[in-house]
Structures are given as structure tokens and as C-alpha cells.
Amino acid sequence: MAVARAGVLGIRWLQRASRNVVPLGARTAFHLNKDMLPGPYPRTPEERAAAAKKYNMRVEDYEPYPDDGMGYGDYPKLPDRSQHERDPWYDWDQPDLRLNWGETMHWDIDMYTRNRVDTSPTPISWDDMCKQLFSFVAFMVFMFWVGHKYPVYQPVCRHHFSYNLGFLSALG
Amino acid sequence: MKLVDGINITELFMRSGTPNRAGVVVPWVAKMSFPKYKPSRLATLPQTLDPAEYDISLESRRAQVERLAIRARLKREYLLQYNDPNRRGLVVNPALVRWAYARANIYPNCRATPKNSLLGAVVGFGPLILWYYILKTDRILTVAWRDTVPHQLFGEPSF
Numbered sequence: 001m002a003v004a005r006a007g008v009l010g011i012r013w014l015q016r017a018s019r020n021v022v023p024l025g026a027r028t029a030f031h032l033n034k035d036m037l038p039g040p041y042p043r044t045p046e047e048r049a050a051a052a053k054k055y056n057m058r059v060e061d062y063e064p065y066p067d068d069g070m071g072y073g074d075y076p077k078l079p080d081r082s083q084h085e086r087d088p089w090y091d092w093d094q095p096d097l098r099l100n101w102g103e104t105m106h107w108d109i110d111m112y113t114r115n116r117v118d119t120s121p122t123p124i125s126w127d128d129m130c131k132q133l134f135s136f137v138a139f140m141v142f143m144f145w146v147g148h149k150y151p152v153y154q155p156v157c158r159h160h161f162s163y164n165l166g167f168l169s170a171l172g
Numbered sequence: 173m174k175l176v177d178g179i180n181i182t183e184l185f186m187r188s189g190t191p192n193r194a195g196v197v198v199p200w201v202a203k204m205s206f207p208k209y210k211p212s213r214l215a216t217l218p219q220t221l222d223p224a225e226y227d228i229s230l231e232s233r234r235a236q237v238e239r240l241a242i243r244a245r246l247k248r249e250y251l252l253q254y255n256d257p258n259r260r261g262l263v264v265n266p267a268l269v270r271w272a273y274a275r276a277n278i279y280p281n282c283r284a285t286p287k288n289s290l291l292g293a294v295v296g297f298g299p300l301i302l303w304y305y306i307l308k309t310d311r312i313l314t315v316a317w318r319d320t321v322p323h324q325l326f327g328e329p330s331f
Binding site: 031032036037038040041054055056057058060061068069070071072073075080081085093100101102103104105107109117118119120121122124125126127128167170171 | 207208209210211212213214215216217218235238239242243246247249250263264265266267268269270271273274275277278279280281282283284285287288321322324325
């Protein structure tokens with residue numbers, strides 16, 4: 001009787017123990033669990049706060065992409081600034097990417113690396129540069145068209161073939 | 173310096189200038205007129221022209237302090253792992269994991285909206301229709317031109 005009771009208790013203890021710990025020698029496949037990974041668009045303020053905490057941002061700074069079905073989920077919309085613009089003299093954890101450990105990466109960071117797109121301020125604003133370039137190009141195109149329509153060359157005769165036009169006479 | 177009796181020329185010169193912010197009267201200074209810098213997607217506003225840079229209100233300062241606190245905590249976590257003598261492998265960056273996961277798992281968060289569907293239809297069928305009409309027109313015009321020119325031009329003998 002006591003043996004049976006001890007056996008039952010032992011089984012119960014084993015079940016309880018195995019529920020809480022992973023068997024010896026085994027680990028979980030990955031150390032980030034589901035709520036530390038990106039999820040769907042946050043609907044309630046609590047979800048927003050949780051998402052901001054997950055992405056290591058302030059709740060006021062956290063702004064997800066608009067929910068229009070394009071697949072962003074709750075990933076934050078960071079300002080569209082290239083890594084070129086970041087301080088080159090600060091002690092970044094990853095100096096080539098100018099990025100810190102744990103800092104949320106921009107959705108398009110692979111576009112904004114220092115080998116690719118650069119959004120740094122230019123000496124003249126973009127629309128001024130565009131205006132100057134396109135007005136020059138338009139002027140040159142106009143001048144070439146004028147030169148094409150009204151060609152200027154030394155005076156020449158009507159045609160240069162002395163006896164006949166050869167095979168070109170077939171063209172009429 | 174007294175050039176003219178009764179009038180102090182230096183004083184006259186000084187008083188005729190414009191007062192600057194410090195309240196000191198300075199003589200007329202040359203001023204360049206810069207065109208207004210309009211920021212765009214690929215050329216952002218420089219920090220020195222941004223009014224938010226000069227915002228020293230309490231709320232903005234508090235926000236900066238909070239951001240710094242988050243950054244300092246992350247820096248500390250990273251440095252503890254980085255300089256741990258018993259560490260053998262890489263220091264895994266959870267932000268990188270989240271970024272890669274978000275970029276790879278777009279499909280679960282996608283859904284069909286009118287804009288999406290329209291865009292998909294245009295990108296899917298547009299090129300097919302476009303190239304069909306371009307190539308068809310080109311073929312018709314080529315054949316038409318070929319039939320107006322005598323074939324001796326192509327080296328075919330005229331029997």
C-alpha cells in the first residue's frame with residue numbers, strides 16, 4: 001500500500017518536474033520566443049506599448065507602418081535616413097554599419113548602407129539641382145532639334161552621280 | 173577721434189550701423205542671400221537648419237534623456253556579453269534577428285486590398301499586353317515597308 005502510494009507520488013513528481021524543465025542535454029531551438037519576434041499590426045494601446053518595448057523604443061517614438069496589407073506588421077517606421085548621415089565619430093558597436101547592438105534596424109537598412117543610397121544634405125537643395133540639370137538638357141535638346149530642322153552646310157549640287165543614280169533610281 | 177569741431181566722427185560711424193543680437197551697434201555688414209533649402213527624399217535637411225535641433229524645452233529634453241537611458245542599457249548589455257571572458261561564440265543581435273524575420277515573413281501580414289490588387293494586376297499583366305502590341309505593330313510595319321521596296325535592294329536578283 002505504501003509502496004503503491006510512493007509510486008504514484010513519484011510519478012506525479014516526475015510529471016511536474018518534466019513540465020518545468022527541458023530534458024538533460026536538450027536546449028530550445030532558439031532563445032527568442034514568439035513575443036520577442038515581429039508580429040501583426042498593433043491594434044490596442046497595450047499592444048503598441050508592448051511592441052515599443054520589444055523594439056527598444058519609447059512608446060511616443062514608436063510608429064508602425066500604416067496597415068494597408070503590404071506586409072509590414074508591427075515593424076516600426078523609422079525616419080528614412082541613410083547610415084551616411086550618422087555621426088562618424090561616435091563609438092558605434094558596429095562601426096561599418098554605424099549601428100548599435102539592440103537598436104532597431106530600419107526596414108530598408110540594406111538600401112541605406114554606406115555603399116548604397118545616401119540621403120545626406122546636399123549644398124544646394126534637390127529641386128534646385130533638378131531645375132538646373134533639366135533646363136540645361138532641355139535647352140540642348142531644343143538647339144539640336146533646331147540644328148536638325150535647319151541644317152547649315154557648304155553649298156552643294158542637287159546630286160553627285162554623274163551618269164546615272166545606279167540602283168538608287170529604283171527608289172523614284 | 174575728432175575730425176570736425178563738435179562732432180565725434182567715430183561716434184557718428186558707430187551709431188549709424190545696425191544693432192545686432194548682442195545689442196552692440198555694428199557697422200553695415202555684407203550679407204549673402206542664400207536660396208531657401210527645401211529638403212527632399214534623397215537630400216535631407218541639415219541639422220543646423222532644423223528647428224528641432226534648437227528645441228530645449230523640458231519635454232524634448234526628457235525625451236532625449238529617455239532615449240539615452242534605453243541606449244545606455246543596451247550598450248551595457250552588449251558590453252557585458254562582448255567582454256565576457258567565458259564567451260566562446262558570437263554576440264547575437266536580437267534587432268538583427270527581428271529585422272530578418274520581419275523581412276522574410278511578409279506574407280502573413282499581407283492581405284488583398286483594392287490598391288494591392290490593382291498594383292498586382294498592372295505589374296502582372298501590363299508588360300504582357302504592352303509587349304504584345306509593340307511587337308505586333310513592329311512586325312506589321314516591317315512587313316509593310318518590306319513590300320514597298322524592290323527586292324533588288326536586298327541582293328535578290330531580278331530575273
